[in-house]
Amino acid sequence: MSITDLFSETFWALTGNKIRTALTILGIVIGIGSVITMVAIGQGSQAAIENSIAAIGSNLLIVTPGAQRGAGGFSAGRGSARTLTQADADAIKSTVTNTSGVAPELTSRYQIAAKGQNTNTSVTGTVPDYLTVRNVQIATGTFFADSQVSSDAKVAILGPTTVTDLYGTADPVGQTIRIRNIDFQVIGTTVAKGGTGFNNPDDIVYIPISTAQRFLSGGTYVSQISIAAKTQKVMSDVQQQITALLDQRHKITSSATADFSVINQADIAGAATSTTNTLTLLLASTAGISLFVGGIGIMNMMLTSVTERTREIGLRKAIGATNGDISRQFLMEAIMLTFIGGAIGVGLGWAAALALKQFANVSTQISITSIIAAFAVSAVVGIIFGYYPARRASLLKPIEALRYE
Amino acid sequence: MIEIKDVSKIYHTGGEETVALDHVSLKINDGEFVAIVGPSGSGKSTMMHILGALDNPTTGQYLIDGQDVAKLKDDQLAKMRKNKIGFVFQAFNLLPRATVMRNVTLPLIYAGAPQKEREQKATAALAAAGLDKSKYNNHSNQLSGGQMQRVAIARALVNDPSLILADEPTGNLDSKTSHTIMTTLQALNKKGHTIVLITHELDIAAYASRVISIRDGKLEHDRKNK
Ligand SMILES: Nc1ncnc2c1ncn2[C@@H]1O[C@H](COP(=O)(O)OP(=O)(O)OP(=O)(O)O)[C@@H](O)[C@H]1O
Ligand SMILES: [Mg+2]
Numbered sequence: 192m193s194i195t196d197l198f199s200e201t202f203w204a205l206t207g208n209k210i211r212t213a214l215t216i217l218g219i220v221i222g223i224g225s226v227i228t229m230v231a232i233g234q235g236s237q238a239a240i241e242n243s244i245a246a247i248g249s250n251l252l253i254v255t256p257g258a259q260r261g262a263g264g265f266s267a268g269r270g271s272a273r274t275l276t277q278a279d280a281d282a283i284k285s286t287v288t289n290t291s292g293v294a295p296e297l298t299s300r301y302q303i304a305a306k307g308q309n310t311n312t313s314v315t316g317t318v319p320d321y322l323t324v325r326n327v328q329i330a331t332g333t334f335f336a337d338s339q340v341s342s343d344a345k346v347a348i349l350g351p352t353t354v355t356d357l358y359g360t361a362d363p364v365g366q367t368i369r370i371r372n373i374d375f376q377v378i379g380t381t382v383a384k385g386g387t388g389f390n391n392p393d394d395i396v397y398i399p400i401s402t403a404q405r406f407l408s409g410g411t412y413v414s415q416i417s418i419a420a421k422t423q424k425v426m427s428d429v430q431q432q433i434t435a436l437l438d439q440r441h442k443i444t445s446s447a448t449a450d451f452s453v454i455n456q457a458d459i460a461g462a463a464t465s466t467t468n469t470l471t472l473l474l475a476s477t478a479g480i481s482l483f484v485g486g487i488g489i490m491n492m493m494l495t496s497v498t499e500r501t502r503e504i505g506l507r508k509a510i511g512a513t514n515g516d517i518s519r520q521f522l523m524e525a526i527m528l529t530f531i532g533g534a535i536g537v538g539l540g541w542a543a544a545l546a547l548k549q550f551a552n553v554s555t556q557i558s559i560t561s562i563i564a565a566f567a568v569s570a571v572v573g574i575i576f577g578y579y580p581a582r583r584a585s586l587l588k589p590i591e592a593l594r595y596e
Numbered sequence: 597m598i599e600i601k602d603v604s605k606i607y608h609t610g611g612e613e614t615v616a617l618d619h620v621s622l623k624i625n626d627g628e629f630v631a632i633v634g635p636s637g638s639g640k641s642t643m644m645h646i647l648g649a650l651d652n653p654t655t656g657q658y659l660i661d662g663q664d665v666a667k668l669k670d671d672q673l674a675k676m677r678k679n680k681i682g683f684v685f686q687a688f689n690l691l692p693r694a695t696v697m698r699n700v701t702l703p704l705i706y707a708g709a710p711q712k713e714r715e716q717k718a719t720a721a722l723a724a725a726g727l728d729k730s731k732y733n734n735h736s737n738q739l740s741g742g743q744m745q746r747v748a749i750a751r752a753l754v755n756d757p758s759l760i761l762a763d764e765p766t767g768n769l770d771s772k773t774s775h776t777i778m779t780t781l782q783a784l785n786k787k788g789h790t791i792v793l794i795t796h797e798l799d800i801a802a803y804a805s806r807v808i809s810i811r812d813g814k815l816e817h818d819r820k821n822k
Binding site for chain 2: 200208506590
């Protein structure tokens with residue numbers, strides 16, 4: 192049988208029973224498409240989390256106030272206490288070695304007004320060190336300088352989301368915003384860090400910490416202190432120095448009564464990685480199950496047609512087809528089916544992953560490995576179950592195949 | 597020349613044995629026109645399948661041109677079925693979803709004939725089998741029994757085989773069409789084709805030059821027609 196005839200027979204067989212062909216292809220499409228989409232979601236969220244961990248800074252240590260213990264011994268929750276002060280930050284800066292920056296922060300949400308626009312956003316009072324410690328980049332204008340911190344200057348740097356909320360696409364540098372009826376001059380904007388939701392790092396206003404303490408909160412406490420260690424290696428040393436220093440300053444004798452805690456970036460990364468690993472595993476197993484179900488679908492379609500096809504094989508042999516002719520024909524059919532289904536499945540899975548990214552704001556990342564694995568599994572299943580029953584039938588005597596029930 | 601030597605065929609079904617052919621020996625020379633007659637269930641179709649190299653005897657030998665069919669490899673058997681034998685099944689065995697044209701050209705695909713030649717040969721075979729031209733593009737499951745029969749005959753003729761085996765080729769045809777078909781077969785026989793057919797009807801058997809009758813899997817008579 193010539194190649195042209197082989198293709199023509201395959202085309203005839205596939206178009207001759209459109210429902211069977213469509214269902215088989217559908218099984219392959221669902222199997223492959225879902226694997227690709229799910230793995231893309233898993234890998235996408237892993238990448239997104241890794242990115243946002245890198246975005247919070249490098250070699251970062253964060254000191255937060257511990258839970259404040261009231262008279263009755265009730266706890267108001269971690270970070271709620273006003274136990275960290277500007278003096279603690281200054282002490283860390285002057286005594287702890289091997290740091291490349293210390294940035295105390297005082298953060299609170301305020302209603303902000305500018306030229307008739309309004310937004311509720313997070314206002315962070317801090318120092319210029321914050322830029323290096325927290326990996327923030329300036330897009331336009333400048334950040335405030337140490338001298339502006341000393342002079343309680345009323346200047347502000349806006350995050351990109353806040354800029355959009357207040358000014359749309361216009362450049363806000365030189366404009367004035369009002370926070371609690373106090374005018375601040377906008378002197379710069381920051382580059383987007385990415386991220387969404389309630390803790391959007393781009394929806395923010397930076398002002399000097401002294402200004403925040405004097406005009407907004409009234410008091411010298413800070414909400415947290417970020418410290419960058421010089422290298423990854425000295426991180427635990429720096430963490431120990433900070434803990435010792437603050438223990439001494441706060442007169443803490445046992446860690447159980449500590450009114451602060453020091454978190455290091457590796458802990459945050461570790462926790463996040465194990466969460467995404469679980470997520471990826473979950474998605475991968477769901478995908479594995481769909482591939483399995485898809486595979487069973489393919490197998491089923493291939494096997495159910497065997498009765499009808501066995502008679503056809505008997506007839507073809509009776510009129511002179513060799514075993515090779517039969518094998519090649521059925522192999523070709525199975526390859527065509529899995530190839531068409533595979534191509535559609537890859538296309539749809541890819542499109543679904545892109546659509547999720549575009550319209551549902553789910554971060555996705557197409558994985559070539561998952562495409563290859565999904566394609567390979569359905570191809571192997573399709574070809575084995577399309578080919579072997581046919582091969583077996585081709586080894587029967589024509590008359591036995593013709594009588595097959 | 598085809599020859600069966602002491603052939604038996606025993607079917608085993610659910611512990612029961614059916615002896616379909618019981619030590620039959622028979623020789624058919626090239627160019628003969630043989631009719632096989634016998635009551636239903638006497639083993640005619642079973643013998644035909646063995647003659648067509650579609651089935652193996654349980655015991656005994658089948659020789660085509662002196663070659664033992666049991667000793668042939670699968671590919672040699674395929675070649676023999678393709679080039680030498682045209683088979684008309686009692687149950688037609690057409691591909692249901694294929695058109696008449698596709699059914700008749702199917703043997704030519706395996707024989708490797710060029711596209712143009714296929715259609716010509718198929719048209720000629722269909723004309724010889726007497727199928728109306730308007731049906732050539734119908735699906736074979738949209739045909740009447742008689743029309744299917746003609747397609748099955750055309751498919752057996754299309755490859756111009758030297759041995760034509762027909763299992764009741766006129767079973768579903770009216771007597772006028774039956775005689776047309778028989779005239780066609782007779783003409784092919786005159787051109788040198790060996791023809792073996794099974795029939796129930798005496799006037800069909802009368803076209804043959806030799807009539808063999810079978811009963812209970814055994815040869816009963818073997819006589820020449822004048
Ligand atoms: N595949 C099979 N399995 C079991 N028994 C079979 C099989 N094929 C045929 N037989 C039996 O063998 C015997 C001969 O059958 P065969 O088909 O050769 O008869 P026949 O002479 O062609 O009859 P008819 O004129 O009705 O076509 C019958 O008894 C039949 O039941
Ligand atoms: Mg019969």
